Amino acid sequence: MAGADVILSTTTLVDVPRRIVSAALPVHDFPLLGGWFRVVSVAVEGWSAVAVRGPRSFRLAVRLTTTPAGTDVTCSATFRAPGGPLAHRSRVLSALTSLAEGIRTRALALAGAPVIVGTAIVRGRRLLAQQRSYPADAAGLWELPGGRVEPGESDADAVVRECAEELGVLVEVGAPVGPDVALPKGKLLRIHRATIVGDARPHPHDHADLRWLTAGQLGTVPWLPADRVLLPALRQLLRGLP
């Protein structure tokens, strides 16, 4: 018997801004309900994953909604239940609750995390990427200009300072791009859009190379792992430019 599609969901309030809760969503394959799930999209508004091993025809989605008290995390599952809608209800609901609890715990930890700002500098429908020269495990990989937000600085102050130090240019800082992304050692990566003031040319002060990449070229360089999560948002940014 094929059974009907069943949708179950739970909502949990997390007292943390949505941009930070989005960094708490799993981005690698993870186990749930006796199987493994693969993340297929991550955005500030939420996330979706499909079963790749175990419970086939199973989709999970997390929707993040800003509320006056923080962020509502709604976890939902869509699946085929051969025994009818009630057959797996309590097991699925408890898995959704544990998914939400994991997100909540990580989001609360990330709320106090040091922020690393990255800068999406765009010019003529191209994005400026830079190649790291150190440490050994990151040398040769690509990232966006930026660095740690120092005590007392705003994100925008840190973007301006880092772009001056790393590239020798003055930038005008715009809105955040894509979701925040959790980094190793409990840090948080947040990308801001920016444009170079005037027609100054950036020079790599402590990086191996710089490149201006079109949306179609973004996948042609090896990025740091966290930046790979951001490629869809960066592509969308470039494709949406006038």
Ligand SMILES: Nc1nc2c([nH]c(=O)n2[C@H]2C[C@H](O)[C@@H](COP(=O)(O)OP(=O)(O)OP(=O)(O)O)O2)c(=O)[nH]1
């Ligand atoms: N600037 C930047 N850092 C990134 C990106 N993606 C990513 O994972 N990171 C990581 C690499 C580093 O571990 C960390 C940046 O921290 P940092 O600025 O304090 O450290 P750093 O290694 O560049 O060294 P330094 O400035 O202390 O010399 O963030 C990105 O796109 N831009």
